[in-house]
Amino acid sequence: MISRSLATSLPEHVGERVRVAGWVHRARRLKSVTFAVLRDRSGLAQVVLPGSAEVPPEETVVEATGLVVANPQAPGGAELVEPVITPLGEPARQPVFDLYRPGVPASLPTVLDNAPIALRHPKLRARFEIAAAGVAGFRSTVDGLGFVEAHTPKIVGSATESGANVFGIDYFGRPAYLAQSPQFFKQALVGVFERVYEVGPVFRAEPHDTTRHLAQYTSLDAELGFISDHRDVMSVLRTTIAGMVGSAADRAGAALDLLAVELPVVPEEIPAVHFAEAQELIARHTGEDPRGEPDLAPAHERWLSEWASREHGSDFLFVTGYPMAKRPFYTHPEPGNPRYSNSFDLLFRGLELVTGGQRLHRHSDYLAALAERGEDPQSYVDYLGVFAGGMPPHGGFAIGLERWTARLLGAANIRETTLFPRDLNRLSP
Amino acid sequence: MISRSLATSLPEHVGERVRVAGWVHRARRLKSVTFAVLRDRSGLAQVVLPGSAEVPPEETVVEATGLVVANPQAPGGAELVEPVITPLGEPARQPVFDLYRPGVPASLPTVLDNAPIALRHPKLRARFEIAAAGVAGFRSTVDGLGFVEAHTPKIVGSATESGANVFGIDYFGRPAYLAQSPQFFKQALVGVFERVYEVGPVFRAEPHDTTRHLAQYTSLDAELGFISDHRDVMSVLRTTIAGMVGSAADRAGAALDLLAVELPVVPEEIPAVHFAEAQELIARHTGEDPRGEPDLAPAHERWLSEWASREHGSDFLFVTGYPMAKRPFYTHPEPGNPRYSNSFDLLFRGLELVTGGQRLHRHSDYLAALAERGEDPQSYVDYLGVFAGGMPPHGGFAIGLERWTARLLGAANIRETTLFPRDLNRLSP
Numbered sequence: 001m002i003s004r005s006l007a008t009s010l011p012e013h014v015g016e017r018v019r020v021a022g023w024v025h026r027a028r029r030l031k032s033v034t035f036a037v038l039r040d041r042s043g044l045a046q047v048v049l050p051g052s053a054e055v056p057p058e059e060t061v062v063e064a065t066g067l068v069v070a071n072p073q074a075p076g077g078a079e080l081v082e083p084v085i086t087p088l089g090e091p092a093r094q095p096v097f098d099l100y101r102p103g104v105p106a107s108l109p110t111v112l113d114n115a116p117i118a119l120r121h122p123k124l125r126a127r128f129e130i131a132a133a134g135v136a137g138f139r140s141t142v143d144g145l146g147f148v149e150a151h152t153p154k155i156v157g158s159a160t161e162s163g164a165n166v167f168g169i170d171y172f173g174r175p176a177y178l179a180q181s182p183q184f185f186k187q188a189l190v191g192v193f194e195r196v197y198e199v200g201p202v203f204r205a206e207p208h209d210t211t212r213h214l215a216q217y218t219s220l221d222a223e224l225g226f227i228s229d230h231r232d233v234m235s236v237l238r239t240t241i242a243g244m245v246g247s248a249a250d251r252a253g254a255a256l257d258l259l260a261v262e263l264p265v266v267p268e269e270i271p272a273v274h275f276a277e278a279q280e281l282i283a284r285h286t287g288e289d290p291r292g293e294p295d296l297a298p299a300h301e302r303w304l305s306e307w308a309s310r311e312h313g314s315d316f317l318f319v320t321g322y323p324m325a326k327r328p329f330y331t332h333p334e335p336g337n338p339r340y341s342n343s344f345d346l347l348f349r350g351l352e353l354v355t356g357g358q359r360l361h362r363h364s365d366y367l368a369a370l371a372e373r374g375e376d377p378q379s380y381v382d383y384l385g386v387f388a389g390g391m392p393p394h395g396g397f398a399i400g401l402e403r404w405t406a407r408l409l410g411a412a413n414i415r416e417t418t419l420f421p422r423d424l425n426r427l428s429p
Numbered sequence: 430m431i432s433r434s435l436a437t438s439l440p441e442h443v444g445e446r447v448r449v450a451g452w453v454h455r456a457r458r459l460k461s462v463t464f465a466v467l468r469d470r471s472g473l474a475q476v477v478l479p480g481s482a483e484v485p486p487e488e489t490v491v492e493a494t495g496l497v498v499a500n501p502q503a504p505g506g507a508e509l510v511e512p513v514i515t516p517l518g519e520p521a522r523q524p525v526f527d528l529y530r531p532g533v534p535a536s537l538p539t540v541l542d543n544a545p546i547a548l549r550h551p552k553l554r555a556r557f558e559i560a561a562a563g564v565a566g567f568r569s570t571v572d573g574l575g576f577v578e579a580h581t582p583k584i585v586g587s588a589t590e591s592g593a594n595v596f597g598i599d600y601f602g603r604p605a606y607l608a609q610s611p612q613f614f615k616q617a618l619v620g621v622f623e624r625v626y627e628v629g630p631v632f633r634a635e636p637h638d639t640t641r642h643l644a645q646y647t648s649l650d651a652e653l654g655f656i657s658d659h660r661d662v663m664s665v666l667r668t669t670i671a672g673m674v675g676s677a678a679d680r681a682g683a684a685l686d687l688l689a690v691e692l693p694v695v696p697e698e699i700p701a702v703h704f705a706e707a708q709e710l711i712a713r714h715t716g717e718d719p720r721g722e723p724d725l726a727p728a729h730e731r732w733l734s735e736w737a738s739r740e741h742g743s744d745f746l747f748v749t750g751y752p753m754a755k756r757p758f759y760t761h762p763e764p765g766n767p768r769y770s771n772s773f774d775l776l777f778r779g780l781e782l783v784t785g786g787q788r789l790h791r792h793s794d795y796l797a798a799l800a801e802r803g804e805d806p807q808s809y810v811d812y813l814g815v816f817a818g819g820m821p822p823h824g825g826f827a828i829g830l831e832r833w834t835a836r837l838l839g840a841a842n843i844r845e846t847t848l849f850p851r852d853l854n855r856l857s858p
Contacts, residue, residue: 004655021821023620040623041622041624060819061790088822090791090792092817092818092819093792093819115617116617116618116620116815119621128579128621128622136568148557149564152848153849154583155644155645155856167600168598169598169599170596171596172636174856178584185848185849189545189548192548192549193557199628200629201580201583201630215584216582216584218580226433226450226517364519382545386546388521389524389545390489390490390518390521391490392517393517393518427584429617
């Protein structure tokens, strides 16, 4: 049997007999000719049959052996004629919407309810090829910077990082929880590897049904030691984001074209404003006065992003120095101005994409920070042991993969860039 | 301030003043001289002080600025003299065992109980550098073969793949479960991407406390469509394993040297025996008669591995055709011999490392398989929809990362190659 050719390779085989295999993407009968368009992982191949020919129902898996001829009107400029079509499975059930239409003729709930089939639509599949390319760029960048990849527990004994929004598990009869982040583990591993990263699921029992939150998402976490302050973390993050954009261009060019995505330019230095300065800007220019608020409202994040685009020509903006009141207890305060912190958010096209910053690294600072928040150090005994055992100044960041892809594609709902979302209402498919 | 040099770069800087930073790995006072050995992510640097000098306690994080001089007796052939040592944190608490000893002077439980500090020991850290290199090799190999990386839900609505050994979760007041594998999702995604992989945690509520089982481990999953049968899957697996070995050599050479690991040679074609033939061999050569048993005992796996090494000079052996009775319902039977299956295990140095095979791909075959096992197809409605929607012949495999690393290192207990193991008794650190 001749070996299989991929659909997009047909132009290289004009004049040869080849075998292609894939899903019947579309069957189209004209008066004197029938077209069967096959879809495989590479793209589409047009197969030409006599007008009277039967073509299996769309989405049936078939192989077709035939002669490749040039035809400028066919996808890629070549098509298969005189084919023998052999089903590789049973006739497929009709999909809930037509997968061959150029646009996606279905609402988001319909897509999500029928994800295993719906995601076959080339424009839906393309989103996840872009996501995969982004993750590959994340890894190759941090690998190149000497980071080591780790795999940490997703089941933890105490819901410590933030008591709210955790999922409880029955762990051999004992209570346990799904990890909300690898934060404590990645800090501990700075003591081992200096530079560490993890790509993995994190879990939030988000009681709100919003377009921005999921019960499980993929977190691209990095943490590094021997920093001067949070600006060293921002510099690594800038390099990483540039690597993710570059990887999307290199590895997912066809998907980007199909979705007409315009990749952002990552400036050599991403503009940065201090939180206090950001509030001043908003007060001066918008008629609203957020000064005194401990956090930025989504509308203000959007305004700041537009400001960065206007003033600095940048799709990205760092906001630094968030008030300690709104940051976790392990956050390093701003030297000389301890109301603020050595932390940052990275805004990308109007939305917070990354949170990061410098962490405390002295054992005594942890004890003081917990005491100030009225927390019992005994609940953090393993974590505190890391700092008692000697830790360098360190910091890190976490990028939400689904959010990254959503902003890149201009998707309004994070569920559009999640294969099988989990949320307050959704536990299948 | 001069920029930081890594410990192993000292020989490149002889005659220059440099700054190094790291943990005080060892302080050693002789009569007229004191050595402070610093440890950073690259290795060790020797810092020479006057005999009367104070060195902060071991594991304290410091930086040292001084002059680099050649000294054949120092690690790497160069050392730092006339240093100024500045602590970057508080004096460290004494570790539970000496991290500077060449061997690990502690039992496994002591290591696991104190993992955040214990893993700093260069020989313990090295294990995970080798693991990370293996994962990188897995990914780069399957990336090169056209696989797309996916991230699937770890929270599922039904404990379907195998009712036993699942962790229950309270999911917004509804019962849910931690996924035991991405099996159903990766099969669905063959319909989308044709070739898909995932590196992620899987969860097994293993009620047994063995050296081979964990409650969470890292599964390297791959699945591909348009195969002829399981032998196409075995061929991709062989390429992948070779990629993992090659990546360990390329990316973790120092760690392999430190642990004196001898990497296996992956034969161009890994020897394969059918399950029935394997039982015959055991019966003929060992005095035991396993014929009629539906699975291989661990002792028989070891014997077969030794046989493969003796007869074929291979550390690897495929056993194919496992009886259907012991394989999941989605397993494809052996054509013409439906008591057996188109599945395989890959044995590596005496132990099962990978399970894989061809899956059913026809909707009607799934209905028949579930009926035969007395299961309600309604419990599998989303999964069955994938096959009704048109699926090619497909198959895949799953490699347990911790098991891979353990076999490579000759570790007796899988916990030795897990950063922070979770098991029947262990939920921290």
